[in-house]
Amino acid sequence: MKLIPFELDKQEYHLLFNGAALFDTYDQFGSEGSVLDHIQGNSRDAFDNICWYLTELATQGELYRRYAGYDKQPIPGVDLFAVFLSPLDVARARMAIQAAIAAGFGQEKEKPREIDKGLLELEKKTD
Secondary structure, eight states: OOOEEEEETTEEEEEOOOHHHHHHHHHHHOSSSOTTGGGOSSSHHHHHHHHHHHHHHHHHHHHHHHHTTOOOOOOOOHHHHHHHOOHHHHHHHHHHHHHHHHHHTTOOOOOOOOOOHHHHHHHHHHO
């Protein structure tokens, strides 16, 4: 499982989209359409949904970290995100949510690997 870091007000949250988050999302918004549909646009509903997603994904991330043996950090509430998200943070939050969902579905973009030409030559010589 891949945690996506999201920093807000000097606190780092670890976002995780797992099975529990998926079914909580279905309970919250229904299962029609994409799970990302609810955070699109510039409406108050989209903002409230972004805050809900941040809370859900940060909660799942923190629970995962605790089971993995990391020190406990506070689990944020939806009000925390509603208060501390600045207009510029909303776009960052949307991107972090999208990255967490993509990682949860196993669709995160892989970074292009650098090719070590020296290693390739060595492998050719040893074959």
